[in-house]
Amino acid sequence: MRAVSLGKFVLAATCLALFAAAAPLASATSFTMSTTNLTGVSNVGTVDITDSGTNQVTVTITMNAGFSIKLPGGHIGFNGPTALVAGSVGGLTASSGASTYSGLSFKQFDSGSNNVSQFGNFAFDYSNIKGLPKGSGVVSADSLTFTLTASGLQASQFTGVVFHFCTASGTNCGPQTGYTVGTPLTEVPEPGTITLLGSGLIGLAGMIRRRFRG
Structure with missing residues (x-):
């Protein structure tokens, strides 16, 4: 069960990273x-x-x-x-x-x-x-x-x-x-755009880390 949940987290992280790379930054x-x-x-x-x-x-x-x-x-x-x-x-x-x-x-x-x-x-x-x-x-x-x-x-x-x-x-x-x-x-x-994307990636990384510890 843990492996399935972790896989979902990894998939979500990958999707977010791809979205961040593809989305145009406000400038x-x-x-x-x-x-x-x-x-x-x-x-x-x-x-x-x-x-x-x-x-x-x-x-x-x-x-x-x-x-x-x-x-x-x-x-x-x-x-x-x-x-x-x-x-x-x-x-x-x-x-x-x-x-x-x-x-x-x-x-x-x-x-x-x-x-x-x-x-x-x-x-x-x-x-x-x-x-x-x-x-x-x-x-x-x-x-x-x-x-x-x-x-x-x-x-x-x-x-x-x-x-x-x-x-x-x-x-x-x-x-x-x-x-x-x-x-x-x-x-x-625009600083707000970078902060938003960065916060999302950091938050998701924290969730994955907690799953590993669990």
């Missing part, structure tokens, strides 16, 4: 927005793209001090994915200081060859954010976050990001606007 791709079309201006912010669900990623744009992302009239472009559409965007939210502006949307979407003259073509372009409070005067923000959902979408697919920025922090844009482009840093697995 995150980060971009440092270090290049701009403005003379003497660089390192304006970062873009983090993380797997947040099946066929879904979360995009978080965080501006460095002295810069903001342009909202009405602004553009955000991506290279890498192949299946983005206008309806891919959800949860578009802008923040500056203690103020948060939710329920926003992009007025325009273009796919195909969308040329940013300084940096070449980007496959998908979301532009002209709308939904800000009327009369608020808000035209830029210190951070922006939203989800993108499309068939097979993963953070590891993104190879390029470009967006329209302002040369001042806060909601009033600044004396100048420009475009910034980033290249991805090394893709890293």
Whole structure:
């Protein structure tokens, strides 16, 4: 009887190991927005793209001090994915200081060859954010976050990001606007995914060890 039970444990361990090897790890791709079309201006912010669900990623744009992302009239472009559409965007939210502006949307979407003259073509372009409070005067923000959902979408697919920025922090844009482009840093697995798989294997190993002792 003990041999049969032990065999089941070994089989379960083997199946879990195979599952762990085959299952794609949740990942995150980060971009440092270090290049701009403005003379003497660089390192304006970062873009983090993380797997947040099946066929879904979360995009978080965080501006460095002295810069903001342009909202009405602004553009955000991506290279890498192949299946983005206008309806891919959800949860578009802008923040500056203690103020948060939710329920926003992009007025325009273009796919195909969308040329940013300084940096070449980007496959998908979301532009002209709308939904800000009327009369608020808000035209830029210190951070922006939203989800993108499309068939097979993963953070590891993104190879390029470009967006329209302002040369001042806060909601009033600044004396100048420009475009910034980033290249991805090394893709890293999400810690939670590794911990989950590791905990499962360790727990199963402990069960097998106790069976041997018994």
